[in-house]
Amino acid sequence: MRHTFANPDFEALTKLWNEFHPARYAIDEDLLRLNTVQSPVFDWGASSTWWESGQVCGFVAVKKSAVSLYPGPDQDVAHISAIVYRDARIGVDMLADVKMALRNRGISKLVFGQDSRHFFPGCPIDSKALQSFLMVEGFTEGGLANDLERDLADYQNPYPAPIPGATMRYVEAEDLPALTEFMEREFPKRWNYDIAHKVRLEGSTPTVFGLFYGETLEGFALVQQGTARIPIGGAVWRNSLGPNWGSLGPIGVSEHLRGQGAGGALLGAALEQLKIEGVRQCIIDWTSLVDFYRKFGFEVTRQYRTMTLNLESNNGLK
Ligand SMILES: CC(C)(COP(=O)(O)OP(=O)(O)OC[C@H]1O[C@@H](n2cnc3c(N)ncnc32)[C@H](O)[C@@H]1OP(=O)(O)O)[C@@H](O)C(=O)NCCC(=O)NCCS
Structure with a gap:
């Protein structure tokens, strides 16, 4: 019935x-x-x-x-x-x-x-x-589409060199206008909506890790862990990832910076930050960029x- x-x-x-x-x-x-x-x-x-x-x-x-x-x-x-x-x-x-x-x-x-x-x-x-x-x-x-995972316990950043003129850190409340401007300028509307919704409910720290040139945002990575109230993307598989689970993605840098090392540096640093915060099994979801994420020790776990x-x-x- x-x-x-x-x-x-x-x-x-x-x-x-x-x-x-x-x-x-x-x-x-x-x-x-x-x-x-x-x-x-x-x-x-x-x-x-x-x-x-x-x-x-x-x-x-x-x-x-x-x-x-x-x-x-x-x-x-x-x-x-x-x-x-x-x-x-x-x-x-x-x-x-x-x-x-x-x-x-x-x-x-x-x-x-x-x-x-x-x-x-x-x-x-x-x-x-x-x-x-x-x-x-x-x-x-x-x-x-693929999900990839790795345990961050023994993670070493493959791109540790600083990017001249740039800093990488969590997006803070005062950066929110820059985040909105950046997301609208560079990315699909779906990403923009998802990130804005997460930030509204959970705050921007520790949710969005950013690549800044001065006060301008030129790169972002959405990160989630046990504190996330609305797990989205790869975080929906938190039960299989186990305690101290983490999730990263989407990630992106401004179009004019792509192919010059910024995305690798941002991903490397964001994963390092998650490791410092105690994240173990980490998932990157819904992607075709398997070779990119393999450089960071990630392997496909779901297709x-x-x-x-x-x-x-x-x-x-x-
Ligand atoms: C994916 C993205 C973040 C990569 O950033 P980037 O600044 O272009 O990458 P980098 O120049 O730092 O490259 C780092 C390494 O990854 C490799 N790489 C970069 N993009 C790649 C891709 N699409 N596929 C395979 N390898 C890639 C580079 O060749 C480089 O390797 P090397 O160190 O051996 O030379 C960027 O292209 C982007 O913002 N794309 C649009 C958004 C997007 O598609 N995000 C991913 C969603 S799953």
């Missing part, structure tokens, strides 16, 4: 998730609440929990386009933030419901993951059953395949 997400048993949903996915994707109840019903783009109409004989046997969490949060995203694209089921038959019924609800609203595309406050940047490639299920349901495959369903084609009409 289908239920809405109003007052669901989050303990039961979390348990079902943790039985469905490999341990490296384990979540906790707080995270499930944060990334579903507490998200401003959670789609209450298309999301559902499914029950049989008084037991939860599946749920699907759908998110709307993030266009209401920042300009840019296509308003006709929706996202499956998560789908979990005891039995593929239930998965098929749940997805049929989602497709119908979205199509009735004129939504043209359904993407697995990549939602605002996402769990997944794509379908985890080690969840073979889920990937096959999505393929059978008409989703098509796109590119690969995700972009999966998209065109709701306007016959494929999506099942």
Whole structure:
């Protein structure tokens, strides 16, 4: 029987998730609440929990386009933030419901993951059953994204040389106008929104590590650890990273500085800072720059395949 997400048993949903996915994707109840019903783009109409004989046997969490949060995203694209089921038959019924609800609203595309406050940047490639299920349901495959990790216990900065004229330190409250100006000037709107939201809730220290020339910001790295109230990006896998977990990313430097050593120096210093603060297992998420991060001793631990369903084609009409 289908239920809405109003007052669901989050303990039961979390348990079902943790039985469905490999341990490296384990979540906790707080995270499930944060990334579903507490998200401003959670789609209450298309999301559902499914029950049989008084037991939860599946749920699907759908998110709307993030266009209401920042300009840019296509308003006709929706996202499956998560789908979990005891039995593929239930998965098929749940997805049929989602497709119908979205199509009735004129939504043209359904993407697995990549939602605002996402769990997944794509379908985890080690969840073979889920990937096959999505393929059978008409989703098509796109590119690969990677998460990388390392233990910082024995980390040595490969780029310790100072950059002439630059300092690297946390962004402080008085730097916030410079942070806003820099993010708007250089980066995608999604990064700008995510960072501004984090800073509003958690403060800029210890959240944004910056590369400054005087008072001008020319580089940033978002860092998170146990104190983060809203874990985003790689920090959603904090349960698998263990105590003293850390997360870094996104990271970026101004376009005119790229390829001259600034990004390497910033990443090197930010990781050094995390090590000083006691971070051990550290994750860098949703990236294709594997060779760049390998220079810092990071190795790929998770991979995700972009999966998209065109709701306007016959494929999506099942
Ligand atoms: C990624 C980024 C931070 C790298 O900064 P950068 O200043 O261009 O990098 P550096 O010049 O310091 O390079 C340091 C080393 O990494 C290597 N490197 C830099 N970018 C790389 C890339 N995209 N892929 C592989 N290696 C890379 C350099 O060759 C150099 O190696 P070397 O020391 O062996 O010569 C920068 O390009 C950037 O801001 N990009 C836009 C935002 C972005 O894509 N961020 C990553 C999101 S996951």
